[in-house]
Amino acid sequence: MYSKYHPFFENFFFGLGADIINSENTNKRILNLGVKHCVDEACLPVKIYHGHVASIKDQCDFLVIPRIMQIHNYEYICPKFCGLPEMIMHSIPNIPPVTLEPLYMHSNKSLYKWCLSVGSMITENKRKIRDAFEHAITAQNSFRTGINNPNNKITVMLAGHPYILNDSYINMNIIKKLNDKGIGIITEEFAPSPLADSQVKKLIVKPFWTFCRNLYGAATAFYQESKINGIIYLSSFACGIDSVVVDLIRLNTGDFPMLVIKLDEHTGEAGVDTRLEAFIDMLERRMQKNIATFSSHSTVI
Ligand code: SF4
Numbered sequence: 001m002y003s004k005y006h007p008f009f010e011n012f013f014f015g016l017g018a019d020i021i022n023s024e025n026t027n028k029r030i031l032n033l034g035v036k037h038c039v040d041e042a043c044l045p046v047k048i049y050h051g052h053v054a055s056i057k058d059q060c061d062f063l064v065i066p067r068i069m070q071i072h073n074y075e076y077i078c079p080k081f082c083g084l085p086e087m088i089m090h091s092i093p094n095i096p097p098v099t100l101e102p103l104y105m106h107s108n109k110s111l112y113k114w115c116l117s118v119g120s121m122i123t124e125n126k127r128k129i130r131d132a133f134e135h136a137i138t139a140q141n142s143f144r145t146g147i148n149n150p151n152n153k154i155t156v157m158l159a160g161h162p163y164i165l166n167d168s169y170i171n172m173n174i175i176k177k178l179n180d181k182g183i184g185i186i187t188e189e190f191a192p193s194p195l196a197d198s199q200v201k202k203l204i205v206k207p208f209w210t211f212c213r214n215l216y217g218a219a220t221a222f223y224q225e226s227k228i229n230g231i232i233y234l235s236s237f238a239c240g241i242d243s244v245v246v247d248l249i250r251l252n253t254g255d256f257p258m259l260v261i262k263l264d265e266h267t268g269e270a271g272v273d274t275r276l277e278a279f280i281d282m283l284e285r286r287m288q289k290n291i292a293t294f295s296s297h298s299t300v301i
Pocket of ligand 1: 043044045046078079080081161211236238239240241242
């Protein structure tokens with residue numbers, strides 16, 4: 001989530017006069033630390049989060065572990081985020097003080113409440129906290145994430161949670177691999193909002209997870225508008241939300257090509273490359289033969 005919201009967090013803490021230490025990019029050492037400290041049942045991103053904390057804990061006075069609860073009104077984030085501070089505190093020994101305040105990001109008022117609580121760990125000057133908060137909001141509002149480089153040949157929607165799509169170690173450099181093969185990529189941030197929202201509203205039961213709404217809405221909107229030739233969904237093994245989203249997309253896009261790559265700490269890069277190449281070959285053949293519909297080409301690895 002830092003890849004999406006780092007302008008806010010960096011500007012806020014810089015504004016308070018704190019030094020910020022970021023953990024290094026995910027690598028084998030961090031993954032191993034995460035696997036060592038985290039419970040087996042957790043998903044890969046949560047394990048890796050443990051690894052990042054373990055790698056940096058001895059260098060700082062306190063750890064910012066945002067307990068993200070809500071990003072939009074009437075929607076929630078995965079429960080694993082709500083319990084992240086407790087998971088960390090009970091799994092990793094000798095950690096410095098941790099931020100515990102729940103983070104509701106759906107309004108400036110609720111976001112400021114978090115800033116006031118966390119900022120008080122650094123300064124008692126409320127004016128300073130207010131100024132840092134306002135500066136952070138401005139920086140975040142002018143920041144845009146996502147990929148939008150479609151091409152005339154083949155374009156795929158790259159779907160998945162931001163902490164998978166934006167971490168080249170977890171996703172095994174898939175963005176570069178697709179770019180090198182001349183495949184265009186578009187992500188959910190660039191979906192036409194009204195159409196994506198209307199797709200979600202058509203569901204009998206509205207999903208209350210933000211990730212689910214965003215990914216399902218975007219995938220079906222791109223499909224409806226014929227903006228993409230296929231969907232590559234990077235999923236985390238043991239992610240409850242992904243298991244629902246993937247099925248929802250399949251149910252509502254018929255036989256549209258979709259490759260689901262499930263990632264965990266045992267996933268081998270060679271296996272992913274093979275499936276990726278087979279999927280792209282299939283898309284190319286489909287383009288050449290101008291086949292309107294395929295059957296049985298949704299693949300899970
Ligand atoms: S949404 Fe899925 S991948 Fe993300 S933290 Fe929750 S279980 Fe893990």
